[in-house]
Amino acid sequence: MNSAMATDRVEAARQAPATTPPVIAARDLSLTYEATDGPVQALSGIDLDIQRGEFVSLIGPSGCGKTTLLRVIADLETASAGSITVNGVSPQEARLNRSYGYVFQAPALYPWRSIAGNVGLPLEIMGYPKAERRERVEKNLALVNLTGFERKFPWQLSGGMQQRASIARALSFDPDLLLMDEPFGALDEIVRDKLNEQLLRLWDLTRKTVVFVTHSIPEAVFLSTRIVVMSPRPGRIHETIPCDFPRDRTLDIRETPEFLEIANRVRHGLREGHSYE
């Protein structure tokens, strides 16, 4: 036990020369769902460290456990084996500390709340005073370009605007860690590009740590500092690809040879992960 922890620490130190401990540290993490038609191994032997300020994308075919991994980090599922810490504590403690904001695949706005009411929901739950609530809602709606839509109800907004509202909601209480599960998956290409740029700027501005699930290669390469390629049955990490574009990059870099090279590496990784089939 002690020696395992010691190696952990050595490993962590090797990966991160900086003195800050990793935001997320997973060791040999596995998760098996007990479904009605038998167990499903969704995650197997996941080792992953994510440092403060990183933008890590999880990419892989559907069913490879991306959502599951994110949910384990968020303490919405509990791992069957292995260990994981978030901000140095267990996921449950991290959740109770309200350390992360989670953006689901669907906006999941409450239809009976206005946009301002939805963005302010976590603030209400967490007991922020009213004046500060209003201020933060206003600030975060401005951040996602939704100023003026405070009093609208969700059904009055387009899908892209709803998803932006859900991002504002996750940001409203200013968590250092953002967990995003295919937030732009259901949107068309043009809206998606725009939101990708906005998200990148936001990340650059706020220096948050982001774990981002996607199955779009260009999206992953454009946004990430590191791309984790996953493969299915059982879900595991196939390869980790670093991806160091300048923080203030714009969509133009997608035409550069460097971009295309990394995209190709990711594509290869995905194909290899699939090749045993």
Place this chain on the structure above:
Amino acid sequence: MTESKRPPSDFPDIFSRGEKGAAMADAATLPAMRARRGGASRFFAALWRGAVGPIVVVCAAIVALWYLGAVLMNADLQRSAFENAGRKSWTTAELVAGTLSQERPKLPAPHQVAQELWKTVVDTPATSKRSLVYHGGVTLSATLLGFLFGAGLGVGLAVLIVHVKSLERSLMPWIISSQTIPIIALAPMIVIILNQLDITGIVPKAAIAAYLSFFPVTVGMVKGLRSPDPLQLDLMRTYSASQAQTFWSLRLPACVPFLFASLRVGVAAALVGTVVAELTQSADGGFGARLLAGSYYGQTIQIWAAIFAAAACACALIAAVALADRIVARRMGYAR
């Protein structure tokens, strides 16, 4: 995705607006009508198209059938009345006119019921025991009190059932079996038992009204409180919301449309319960007492007038709930 959630139509949506039905009838009948294009068919086509048209047509058909039924059912009685009066022959017109103006017909004609309603609602002062307004007041007060109790009980039970796992299995069978006993058999027992405990007046009637109205509210509320989808619940979990916070911020608002749907059913059930209770506890009056007195003395016109007045009250109650529903729905952004 963010469709406003209305409850699935488990409950008859009595007050859904007429246009939809009219539009459908339109699509179905118009081609056939166009084929003929007679003046009359154009008239009927126009009638179907409006929101009021179909209602008028259906009402007219019902009234016509009713008159026909009245003539057929009262004819025997009228013939023997003629014979008793010593008449040997009579014309069909006399027979028909006679069947529609008997004092105690088997089936009173619509205009007789309407006259009785006019007489007992408008022409009689509301303080008189012969006034239907007076009896309506008696019934409505017990109905509303019972409905209030019933709805409160229904909501309380639903909240318990949703939050305490073991209660679902231990309470639900009793709740369901409580509704399988015919209320007409149960009501006299409840009234008598309560009377023996010196509980009289409005309370026993309200108790029976509550007994009938809590059930739909419980069922609807349980369903509504469980209606938030896993994603909406997960969201609360990511905020580490307490159970109480999840209840107030998610479960309760999500269940409001379900609540109103079941309140509509519940308020009608409360009225039925009150009327049934008044059959036993008839001394205080009320529609039930009118029905009972009418059947003692063979006053069919009075019975029918009471039935129509009770139905009108039920409609008014349901409409009031529907109005509250609409106001709340608009406030909550459900209405588009």
